[in-house]
Amino acid sequence: MIATSTDVSKPKVATRKRLIDAAARLFALHGYNGLTMRSVALDAQANIAAANYHFGSKDAMVLEMLRERVQPINERRLELLNQAKNNQAGRPLTTHQIFHSLIFPIGEEISKSTKSRCSLAQLVARTFTEPVHFIEKMHQRFFSQIADIYYLELSLVYPNAPAREIYWHLHLAVSSMLGALAQHRRLNDFSRGHCAENDVGAMITRLIQFITHGFDRGIKTQF
Amino acid sequence: MIATSTDVSKPKVATRKRLIDAAARLFALHGYNGLTMRSVALDAQANIAAANYHFGSKDAMVLEMLRERVQPINERRLELLNQAKNNQAGRPLTTHQIFHSLIFPIGEEISKSTKSRCSLAQLVARTFTEPVHFIEKMHQRFFSQIADIYYLELSLVYPNAPAREIYWHLHLAVSSMLGALAQHRRLNDFSRGHCAENDVGAMITRLIQFITHGFDRGIKTQF
């Protein structure tokens, strides 16, 4: 509608992107069952047939949207983790460094959020609450690999702790991370105005601290 | 179909209870939008018109279901909290005692779960992820009052900590609690079999520890 034949890049891709962004927004707000092809098309100012044309089905559209949102965060996590390892030059990492690399990239992505890329916190939380079939597989595909990496790093910090303890505490750490992200929008109401929910940086910093303490002291008191 | 005129108690109430239980199960599994009156009626072995007769609408049915599930937990929380206060005889509580009273009742309720009262963990988590209108109001009605009580108790433990710090850490504690409950079903997969998800007691004990450490150390390092 804007770009014409003078545009070098494919002009029609814009619709696809608008659909993806709309799907992300509505999925975060209403979940998979609450998202309808009609609402996505309306939000993206596109036709309902266009959505089916680009993705084939509702399932495929939401899956593609999730992939585009999650992948860059995981890449950034590994980037920060490797940075920290290089700085440590062979010495074991601290749990704070490890959880920083895990959680900080989410904060970065939330802070980037504009009107089109919004409510990442709710979106991430959704993928864990929704029991829909493809979300389960999606989660395994995106998180099981990175969970292995983080388990390995944490077991290097506590070489004497049994695998069971590492897994338990990592599970609680990840669960807390997701819970905090999902609940962030409620912070202002919950704290009766004492804490501002728009300060994402403060939330991420405090969350990393909280989780590091829970993990560290839980392991340290035993090993 | 079972109870006849020989039954002293009202026999027809059973249908209502079956509907409530089915609604709880399906709401936990599929969320508000994924729950349909048809699926509830089918699951409860009742007719679809019966559901509308008893509750008037889908909204009212789910609301009533939530009320019946949440209220006993909150009552038990206050019971444990008052027990602890009586045992302390005026001395301030420990954060562990406070968070125990907050979290332990959920474990009790999950352990009670039979086929009819199942998946409370997912149900509680749903009420925080679902952005549906009445859930927001519901949550405020049920949680804001008890949050005030817990804020007060925690501020007595750390009288020198500013309200802002108490609120921040309480928010993180509650978020972690909800996150851990929501993620509990994933524990077995996540830990690659190292942790059994059916051991609810162990989960609750570890969760209380984790949150107490995160809260305590976060406040103590400053005050």
Add this chain to the structure above:
DNA sequence: GTCTATAGAACGATAGAC
């Protein structure tokens, strides 16, 4: 209180013109 039957609306997906 519980049923059958159905109204009225919204859903995912597709066909075919442009």
Add this chain to the structure above:
DNA sequence: GTCTATCGTTCTATAGAC
């Protein structure tokens, strides 16, 4: 690639017999 139009399905809710 995007549109209009529509098919077949499923939804909430209600009317009325029993």
